[in-house]
Amino acid sequence: MIAIKFSDLMAAGLTGAAVIATDAALSVVIGLVRLAVFGVAGVATAKVLAVATLIGAVALPGAFLARLIVERLPIHVYTAMLDTVVVVGGAVMIVGAVGRMV
Numbered sequence: 001m002i003a004i005k006f007s008d009l010m011a012a013g014l015t016g017a018a019v020i021a022t023d024a025a026l027s028v029v030i031g032l033v034r035l036a037v038f039g040v041a042g043v044a045t046a047k048v049l050a051v052a053t054l055i056g057a058v059a060l061p062g063a064f065l066a067r068l069i070v071e072r073l074p075i076h077v078y079t080a081m082l083d084t085v086v087v088v089g090g091a092v093m094i095v096g097a098v099g100r101m102v
Contacts, residue, residue, distance in 0.1 A: 007086050015075055017067045024063050031056075 009019045035052075038044040070078055 007082060010079065010082065016070050016078065020063060020066050020070055 009022055014022055031052075035044060038048070073081075
């Protein structure tokens with residue numbers, strides 16, 4: 001899913017660190033909406049919130065590391081990397097779907 005968001009953001013004209021920052025902001029908003037929905041449904045227990053907070057804390061430095069890497073990459077290399085992620089992700093999904101059919 002993240003590769004699809006990256007490609008959509010790049011198609012909208014964003015490049016480099018702006019893609020990372022916009023994706024991070026969208027992820028926060030989506031996370032808050034999910035929290036509200038699951039909270040209203042009564043399934044957002046203290047244990048679930050603790051695990052989610054731990055996952056978020058572990059993932060946060062990755063966004064800053066990604067920004068540092070992206071700032072040093074030429075745009076054509078960055079674009080090629082994201083295109084590769086999208087293609088590989090699609091191929092994995094297709095292979096998984098075909099594997100379930102057999």
